[in-house]
Amino acid sequence: MPVLVITGTGTEVGKTVTTAAVAAVAVAAGRSVAVLKPAQTGVRPDERGDADEVARLAGSVTTLELARYPEPLAPATAARRAGMPAVRPQQVAEAAAKLATEHDLVLVEGAGGLLVRFDDEGGTLADAARLLDAPVLVVASAGLGTLNTTELTAHELRFRGLDFVGVVIGSWPNEADLASRCNLADLPEVSAAPLLGAVPSGAGAYTPADFRAGSPSWLAPQLGGTWNANTFTSAQAV
Numbered sequence: 001m002p003v004l005v006i007t008g009t010g011t012e013v014g015k016t017v018t019t020a021a022v023a024a025v026a027v028a029a030g031r032s033v034a035v036l037k038p039a040q041t042g043v044r045p046d047e048r049g050d051a052d053e054v055a056r057l058a059g060s061v062t063t064l065e066l067a068r069y070p071e072p073l074a075p076a077t078a079a080r081r082a083g084m085p086a087v088r089p090q091q092v093a094e095a096a097a098k099l100a101t102e103h104d105l106v107l108v109e110g111a112g113g114l115l116v117r118f119d120d121e122g123g124t125l126a127d128a129a130r131l132l133d134a135p136v137l138v139v140a141s142a143g144l145g146t147l148n149t150t151e152l153t154a155h156e157l158r159f160r161g162l163d164f165v166g167v168v169i170g171s172w173p174n175e176a177d178l179a180s181r182c183n184l185a186d187l188p189e190v191s192a193a194p195l196l197g198a199v200p201s202g203a204g205a206y207t208p209a210d211f212r213a214g215s216p217s218w219l220a221p222q223l224g225g226t227w228n229a230n231t232f233t234s235a236q237a238v
Contacts, residue, residue, distance in 0.1 A: 002100045003134040004165075007110040007125055009149035013141045014170015016050040017204040019109045021197070022137075023058035024215040025224040031104035034062040038092045038128070039079075039111050039118060042072025050109060057204065057211045062103060066091060076117040086119035093131035108134070114153050126160055135163040137196070137223075139170040140187065142180040147190050154191040166196035166222065173201050176236055184233040195229045196220040 004022070008015045023033045035058075040049040048056075051063035067087045069078035079086040092108065099106045110116070110125035114136075117124060129136050136157055140150045150167060157164040167187055173180060188195050197219040203211060219225030 002104070003096050003106045003108065003132050005108045005110070005125060005129040005132070005134050005136045006139060007114045007136060007153070008139045008170070009113060009141065009146065009153050011112045013139050014199055015109055015139045016053055017057070018137075018139045018168050018170045018197070018199055019050075019107050020054040020057040020211065021199055021203070021215040021218055022223055023054055023061050023105075023107055024212045025219055026105050027059045027061060028212065028216070029224055032062075032102075033058070034064065034099040034103040034106045036092070036096050036099060036106060036108045037063070037065045038067070038095075038108065038125070039075035039087045040065050040068045041075055041078045041111060042070070043068060044070060053204070054107075054109070057206075057208055059208070059212060062099065064095060064099065066095060074116050075111055076119050080120065088119055089123040089125075089127035089131055092118075092125075092128035096128070096132055096134070108132075113149075114138075114156055126156065126162065129162050130160060135165045137165050138167045138191070138193075140167050142169050142172055142183060142198075143177060144179040146183055147186055150187055151190040154193060164191075164193050166194040166220075167191055168197040168199065168219070168223075169195070170199055171201045171203075172198040181236045184229075184236055188229070194220070194222070195233075196223055197225065197227050198232060
């Protein structure tokens, strides 16, 4: 899996911290890792972006942004309002493919959800994944409402013929409510894909050392970790 595309069911679901966990596990295994953020929005030039945060948490990774826009909007809208060039799916694919010639693993972290537009022609992360023929990992929220957004994302991935590898819960609450605990069983059912991890809420605030030590226990073996969906689900049984 030289390139892995990481998308979410929406914004603020834990894509960046999940990307960092995948990167941390790969780095610990001795793999060279690059993180590509096609479009970073809502961040000034002097502020840290999502790729920088992944590097802080995960350790020695190469980072690349293709564009940065000041307003916290969808990339196409942010580019238009800033009078800046938009990012095209072909550019994303070309950048990821080049990084893949120099690294063992390239993680492409999207903005918002799968179909958030990069440009005014309707180009999306899904288009970039298709051009790359790369598998897609979906990061979902834990609680009420996640079943609908996850199933819609899964449906769109399959409609487009993309390789949907599974779902990671990007922020598992310290005290899970009934909906969250039930969703552990329901998410694989509605997505028809395996549950591949649960990152604890607040993990992004851990020290880098604690984050790297904990990452394997948050991700399933398919992502290089030790997390077990059956064990985790049983422990949270309602």
